[in-house]
Amino acid sequence: MNERQAWELASWDTVETRARLQAREVSATEVVDAAIVRAERASRLNAIVTPTFDRARSDATKRTGPLAGVPMFTKDLSQIAGVRTAWGTAASGHYISPKNDPCVTTFEAVGLVSLGKSATPEFGLTASTESVVFGPTLNPWDETRMTGGSSGGSAALVAAGVVPMSHASDGGGSIRIPASCCGLVGLKPTRGRLDMEGSTSLPVNIAVHGTVTRSVRDTVAFWRAVTAARPTKLPAIDVVNPAPDRKLRVTMVTATVPGGAPIDPEVRATVEAVGKRLEGLGHHVTPGVVPWTQEDLDDFVALWGFLGFSYSRLGRLVVHRDFKSDLLEPWTKSLASRFLSSKWDSFQRMRRLRGFSQKWAEAMKSCDVFLMPTLAVPPPPIGHLRPDVPFDEKFARLTLTVPFTGMMNAAGAPAISLPMGRTASGLPIGVQLAGAWATERMLLELAFQLEADAPWVAMKPLFTSS
Numbered sequence: 001m002n003e004r005q006a007w008e009l010a011s012w013d014t015v016e017t018r019a020r021l022q023a024r025e026v027s028a029t030e031v032v033d034a035a036i037v038r039a040e041r042a043s044r045l046n047a048i049v050t051p052t053f054d055r056a057r058s059d060a061t062k063r064t065g066p067l068a069g070v071p072m073f074t075k076d077l078s079q080i081a082g083v084r085t086a087w088g089t090a091a092s093g094h095y096i097s098p099k100n101d102p103c104v105t106t107f108e109a110v111g112l113v114s115l116g117k118s119a120t121p122e123f124g125l126t127a128s129t130e131s132v133v134f135g136p137t138l139n140p141w142d143e144t145r146m147t148g149g150s151s152g153g154s155a156a157l158v159a160a161g162v163v164p165m166s167h168a169s170d171g172g173g174s175i176r177i178p179a180s181c182c183g184l185v186g187l188k189p190t191r192g193r194l195d196m197e198g199s200t201s202l203p204v205n206i207a208v209h210g211t212v213t214r215s216v217r218d219t220v221a222f223w224r225a226v227t228a229a230r231p232t233k234l235p236a237i238d239v240v241n242p243a244p245d246r247k248l249r250v251t252m253v254t255a256t257v258p259g260g261a262p263i264d265p266e267v268r269a270t271v272e273a274v275g276k277r278l279e280g281l282g283h284h285v286t287p288g289v290v291p292w293t294q295e296d297l298d299d300f301v302a303l304w305g306f307l308g309f310s311y312s313r314l315g316r317l318v319v320h321r322d323f324k325s326d327l328l329e330p331w332t333k334s335l336a337s338r339f340l341s342s343k344w345d346s347f348q349r350m351r352r353l354r355g356f357s358q359k360w361a362e363a364m365k366s367c368d369v370f371l372m373p374t375l376a377v378p379p380p381p382i383g384h385l386r387p388d389v390p391f392d393e394k395f396a397r398l399t400l401t402v403p404f405t406g407m408m409n410a411a412g413a414p415a416i417s418l419p420m421g422r423t424a425s426g427l428p429i430g431v432q433l434a435g436a437w438a439t440e441r442m443l444l445e446l447a448f449q450l451e452a453d454a455p456w457v458a459m460k461p462l463f464t465s466s
Contacts, residue, residue: 001030006037010161010461012069014218015165021069028069032113035071038162039115042462045138045153047147047156049076050084050117050402059113066225067295068111072211073166075154076117078197079126080104087319089122090133090149091311092328095320101197107167110225118166119153121387122329125304125309126394127177127402128385129153132329136382139182140460141428143283145379148178155182155212161461165218171207172304172403173374176417180374180430183419184212185219185447190438191357191412193234194226198318203350204303206409214458216447219416223440234438243281243449244442248279250278251288253372253404260403264377270421270429271373275454278371278446290370291363292407297399300406301338301351308335308344334391353410357437360411364436367465369446372404374417374430404432414440418447419456 009031012020020026036053056071063069079097080086086092100108107114119129119137129152130136137152139145147156151168155178158166166365168175170188179186186380191209196207213219223237252275254268263271275285312333315323377400385397408415414435421429435443 001033001037003041006034007461009034010038011459012164013215014067014164014213017070018067028063028113029057031069032056032060032071032115035115035163042157042160042162045156045160046135047119047137047153048073048116049086049119049134051093052083052114052116056113056115061288063108063111063113065109065111065229067221070165071110071115071163072112073116073118073154073157073163074104074107074114075151075167075169076120077169078104078167080114083117084117085117086133087123088120088131088134089328091315091324092319093322093324095322103194103197106226106230108193109229109247116370118157119223120151121149122171122332123307124150124169124174125307125332125335126150126169126385127173127398130382130386131229132387139379139383140462141183141426144381145427146181146382146384148181148379149441150174151178151212155179155184158182158184158212159458159460161459165211165213165222168211168212169207169209170409171196171199171400172409173402175210175212176374176405176415176430176432177402179212179417179427181379183428183456184214185216185418185458186210186212187219187223187416187440187444188408188414189223189440190234190414192293193232194230202303203306204353204410205412206281206303216444216451220444235441237440237444240441240444240448242445242452244445248368248446250275250283250285250369250371251367252285253288253290253370255289256376257290257292257433258297260376261400266378266421266423267373267376269431271431273370274420274431274450275371277450281449283460285371288367290404290407291359296407296410299353300410302346303353305335305339305346308332308352309339309430312336329387331387331391356407356410357412360413361436368435368442370434371438372432372434374432375401376403377401378423378427378429402445406434408434413437414443416443416447419458420450420454
């Protein structure tokens, strides 16, 4: 397939791709071949760490299910049998996974075709995809800017038009941050809907799987398929209306949270514009603050440190037996050291963090939705959060950049980032909608309503049809 033909398919989102496949206007092999052409053209973004193109061509003819034949990438924190898993680190060596992680089995069951592994920072422990071993992933909207983390490789590939959706996961904002940086839709689901492998063994279960997409309907299609294939006790995401069936109480947050600096003026203006738009749609918008204190932040940081400790000191047990912890990046080692310097206090903090879900539930009694920034600033330059920035300096930069995402992982409740604005220079600005436990359907209906009211452009292709 030539580049012109590949470009003709690039604008199709997941729903349109499936419709054309079902109508036999195009074959699954042709769809995958087109995505491979686009992936090769987008190689300069450095978003793919392990391509599996030949395997994808074979899989394209075998997949069944509601999303059969739709191409995507698998974030390189999840294992695919027979494919290298690097976890964004040199410490893993050239490890070939002997099995699928459960999430990969689920993606295959609904019909998705993985074209390979997308880039991630080391173990997903930071908010920019700039690992030492693989280098930085570039943002299609401005290649001097970061894609966010830890699902930055997936976000770059979707924003560049390589694939219509891609796997992402979120333990502190890692779906929503890249979605905001790259102008995409990113839903972090409720805890228990599709938990990340191993997260249920942590002192607080914070990590979940999901996707980044270019349209709300694609996010709905993914979760409708997944919840049918892997049902839970949570309300199914099946029938999602084009707008909420009632007027919602919205708390709009335009003030920073503990540890953060004032919100960038263009980001604040975008949040306020969305608030006005919601008022125009009949919803009730009032200013407010999030129930996230300095103590809550410190508790979350203790859990963060525990993760660094687990990889640094227990890597051969929790990763694989040939894991070389001496090759870990400075950030991961520093997190481990921070944990060890106050481990007993850290354990107490992690126990206390479990109570934040109830604190969030109490706050949600007075409203239906929190409206807030996803990032406090536009996408920072590449290098701002690179792995070798001294720990204290990088930690300060992180808290100034992404103060609004980790609280939702602690709460276990859903939140979605929507591409609701652009800076004067054209950088994407994401706005986050957050709800109470298991309110994904309401958030998606509100997202549908906003998308219809002010449609966005969520693709910056690196090729043309000429």
